[in-house]
Amino acid sequence: MKKQTIDTRPAGPKPWYDPRVRSLFFQAIAIALVFWGGWVLVDNTLSNMQSRGISTGFGFLNETAGFGIIMNLVPYDATMSYGRTFWVGLTNTLLVSAMGVVAATILGFIIGVARLSSNWLVAKMALVYIEVIRNIPLLLQIFFWYFAVLSNLPSPRQSVDVGGAMFLNNRGLYLPEPMTQEGFGIVWGGILLAIAAVVGVRVWAKKRQLATGQIFPTFKVGVAILVFVPVISYLVAGRPLDWELPALRGFNFGGGITIIPELAALWIALSLYTASFIAEIVRSGILSVSKGQTEASKALGLPNGLTLRLVVIPQAMRVIIPPLTSQYLNLVKNSSLATAIGYPDLVAVFMGTTLNQTGQAVEVVAITMAVYLTISLLISLFMNIYNRAVAIKER
Amino acid sequence: MTESTMKAPKKALRPVKWMRENLFSGWFNTVLTLGVAYMLVTSVGPLLNWFFLDANFVGADASDCTGAGACWLFISQRLNFFIYGFYPDELQWRVDAMFLLLAIAFVPQFIERFPGRKWLGLFGIFGLPVVGYFLIPGGSFGLEQVQSSKWGGLMLTLILAYIGIVASLPIGILLALGRRSEMPIIRGICVVFIEVWRAVPLITVLFMASVMLPLFLPEGVNFEKLARALIGITLWQSAYMAEVIRGGLQAIPRGQYEAADALGLGYWRKTGLVILPQALKMVIPGIVNTFISLFKDTTLVLIIGLFDILGTVQSTVTDPAWQNVAIEGYVFVAFCFWVFCFGISRYSQNLERKLDTGHKT
Amino acid sequence: MHKWYGDFHVLKDLNLNVAQGERIVICGPSGSGKSTFIRCINRLEEHQQGKIIVDDVELTDDVRQIDTVRREVGMVFQHFNLFPHLTVLENCCLSPIWVRKTPRKEAEATAMEYLERVKIPEQADKYPGQLSGGQQQRVAIARALCMKPKIMLFDEPTSALDPEMIKEVLDVMIELAGSGMTMLCVTHEMGFAKTVADRVIFMDGGEIVEQAPPHEFFTNPQEARTQKFLQQILAH
């Protein structure tokens, strides 16, 4: 065996034995295959569509939709375009997803912590909850909440009446809607002022704590400011706010804000279902923080609450975030089950009625899928950034 | 220093002490306990009544459901439909045979030390689909053919989940390997494939598979609706599977790759003989969990008009012959799913625990 | 004092008085209950019978008393148990700020002082994961000191360290002992025991078998078990 120094790169082998060439070759083949496959697909689709007389293009988005949608966050009526139905569906999807994410996270954390509670009964109940809920298909749960539970609420005439301002019946939950009058600008001003004041107090309190060590009750004072300043400005401005109360008109309640049962059922089912997964994630996150950490914290004299807040949770978050992200993604995707109970989400409205009325399946489905892809990439991105921020620095 | 045999104190007062420590330690816990207990007491009674005491179990049709509770005879009367769908009565032995084989293959997995359970499991994964392929649709070996449109109920649910998982495994492996490949383009293709499939809801996938697929294929090429649903489910599932397997691949220490290289094993042998066996074993719990979620997700085929178990139940609760049996129907389906999923998830937890300790030796 | 794990009697009738400023080294074979004993002192473990009185406060179920005691007792663990998500400085300031309500500025100043004392002021803004084992253990000591405890407990502070690093840590501990701090230290470093201990306690099977000033303990052990143990240890 010999080794020699020669100041050149080792002589190149025959191309087909050079791993670099090989890898380039494989990749070229792969790319060719993908393009070929894609081209075949597109070609087939186009020729099929043509031979079957299906119109193509996105022109349909400007045509009049002509159908009603029960819930719209952006202004909508039947005279508007199909393009508008897309926005209605999308905002409805985003609404129920956002509500679901918030509720599922809160509930999931509570149940996850309850699962570790020293209270035997509470821990067992949390366990039962988790094991029951996550082992039953979500679609079934949505049906259950919608058809079996919410439908058993009273009819509009027998509504549950809360002080003549809120009503609950099988058509939904009716809440008074604030109607701003002239001069409400002052109240807005008050609200902004209050927010600024709270931020100010926080900064000041932190400074004071740095300087003197006294801990200022920022939270309580903040809440007080947030409540009183707007209330006072409201009174000063001469109560420029009317409440539109829901009232029984004909068949139904009119006026006010309505939370329709479809939304409620979907929201409840999504939140409960996802919460059962989040609870497990939270539990394993907390358990992943070694016992030594809690002991060290106790040895430093930190009480249980602070130990949880300052030592355990920050470390658990690192373990919790990645699976939590995928639960959020699942929740958004699962919100498409809305279509089964008639909540007008993107899939029900746009990939449902609009697709059916226009017949332009390829375009509509492509748009829908692109939307979900975007949402999920955005969530991943956001969570990745957060995750990097809480990652633990190692050598 | 001498009483070395002193017993732990206060042993006699155990229950009281246990309650004090576990239920009533501090006012907060006491309030919680009382609250939860109150909820339990007020809900368990009526539920018990509805489920058992006031329920009707025997009879022939709706008119025998007289009690205030659940009408279980609805379930027992329609059970055949819920399990086999439209599968012809006289041929149902074929489905039963599959159920039996399934049980033979997988029940022993729960029993430690069952001889040859590994082989039974492998038969379950690779052999069973082959047997099923000939047995269920028939059409060969002198078996009468049964169109897939006649399949339904629990049987269809199981077929969907089963084939979905078995078929997505190899695709998932390839995707996972591709995603860890050193070739940027291969990696890119796999990443895009995985992320796209993972981002879209299953019902859009099913919708596409069920009604749009023929549009993408050359004229004349066509499969059955069920086959198309399966293709959709499999592709969608394989993206999830790929991520699970990638987790296993990442957990294999670099030394294993290097040792295999040093032994002169090439890429495929290194992967097949050294890396994959370890990685797959490590992610069995993950695979089982994926299976559970797929199993639950198969209910969505109801939306594209396949009669899975939830579909059969939904179509019968609107049958005019039976009134107000929706809750019973849903509870029944929920129970079926729960038994399966809970059982399997327990199994996977067991496995996880075992693999956990296995690692430390 | 007695303690049980289930039916297992770990600590049997321990009886020990520690005077202020005294430095005690506890040794004994593995499983003899040393860690358990020292952890009882700041109530990381509960004792079932007998009394533990720290600085005139008796340890009972009362959370206030437990808090009081924990404030007066600093503890250093075998595996450091630093908080990996906080910088070294933050680790040291955590308890002063949240428990003793010291202003952050002041807490940081004190922390820097102690970090200087353990000779790693330049690492203050790093994360524990970025330090070597010996440095980490020194941070752990500084962190315990930042509470200005009256008593320091050490549970095998050097046994998870590489030999070069043991010395760094022992040096810090010796310096600390020199400053008159009350210390209880579980360790097998007999050199350390000889140098600083006022008393060496030998435990076995959950009992205190022997206690004596170090030179007596090492040169003239009374009990057979102690002799055997010392032979093993010193054979190294």
Place this chain on the structure above:
Amino acid sequence: MHKWYGDFHVLKDLNLNVAQGERIVICGPSGSGKSTFIRCINRLEEHQQGKIIVDDVELTDDVRQIDTVRREVGMVFQHFNLFPHLTVLENCCLSPIWVRKTPRKEAEATAMEYLERVKIPEQADKYPGQLSGGQQQRVAIARALCMKPKIMLFDEPTSALDPEMIKEVLDVMIELAGSGMTMLCVTHEMGFAKTVADRVIFMDGGEIVEQAPPHEFFTNPQEARTQKFLQQILAH
């Protein structure tokens, strides 16, 4: 031969001839490039400049040549890197069966022979996880030998082992050396070097600083760096 990691020049102008049957020990401080060097020889790392010729085959990008060289070179790693899902026997047979295409029977017979040579034939059907570190390392040696390599590379084969086990492994290696196998061994076991090495090579900063027969190397090192290193090592 030269090698860079990015801009970092790890191996600088190494020039080494190893005759057949020669036994070479490589030592040097941590990070000096010993592992990198030895891993270049069977192309676990790529070199960027210069030539490596093993048994008349030059290592280039050519996959066939890499395969040929790897067949002739056995390697034993610091952390054994046994395949935990295969039994000891299967570990040993893997490469003969799949690379050399030996019939299984024959491969098993050979494997048993080598297992006997490393003195653990009775462990053949156990899994690596069930063996002690020393036994595992001996299996690793047997596995490498089963390929009937012309050259054996060892990368600190004993440094992950407890002291009692080091001897077991060194004994096997000494025996192996006695049988005339060409060996390149990275180790800090100077005893081993003295006993078997034909030549000791000292590396630092990616260069070969000194090479000499062992007695000369230990008794009369030429370079300052070598002297310093030897002092540290021998002080233990």
Place this chain on the structure above:
Amino acid sequence: ATTLENVKEKGHLQCGVTSGLPGFSQPDEKGNWTGIDVDTCRAVAAAIFGDASAVEFTPLTAKERFTALQSGEIDMLSRNTTWTLTRDASLGLNFAGVNYYDGQGFLINKDIGVDDATQLDGATICIQAGTTTELNLSDYFRAKGMEFKPIVFDTSEQTVQGFAAGRCDVLTSDRSQLAALRSKLSDPNSAKILPNTISKEPLGPVVRQGDDQWFNIVKWVLSVQINAEELGVTSANADDMLKSDNPNIQRLLGTDGDMGAKLGLPDDFGHKVVKLVGNYGEMYDRNVGPDTPLGLDRGINALWTEGGIMYAPPVR
């Protein structure tokens, strides 16, 4: 290949139907489908294969139906689908005739005490997704200056369930379906159908555009059934009628002329259709007529000779 060739090659007709609507298409426990839409499919199968059972049914929701037909998933769609200009023109579809003339109506809970659709201002209304009903409803309320809240379900089962559960005041659909849906309620007498008909809903089989032969086959199979009723040919007397010397009947049953060949079918296809499936009247009576649970009168679906508008062009 033409659709007819494809169908012959497959050996069966793939027909899209509803996933369950009594009288139109409904599977029983054994998966046997019945209904007027189903019979329309069977008639086509009988014409092609001489075997009324050579059909496979694909249950479809309203949303999926056109996509399924467009994509080639099914050969014909017979799923109480309303014939409209847009559907005919821009979806790439052709309507092959009308097998039921319907109109949209309202099913309402009796408790509400509404007798006329004009009193429905502000009502919550359950509808099925992807139907013309959805559009008609908007038009009707807009024209009347009234408001409504639509609750849109995927399947008719869910729509009824929603109505039964009190989620909406009114269920709207084609009048024929209202009767069927009402029969699914636990107490059918608690609900009534309002007299108003707010739209024209000609329902019929649909095929893909661009295959005229196939379009003709479906169209003429339906016409044959209507003509058969007009000529008094029934499944019971179809064999006897072969001996009839009425030239109309002879052409219909294929004993005279090559009517079948012109369509690419066997000449006796008319005989097969009537013999195996029956004439239009039989089909109607069997599935939705007064003696069925739906109990619908013939009404405008009666033959033109009997005061209705069922009128088929002559087989000649």
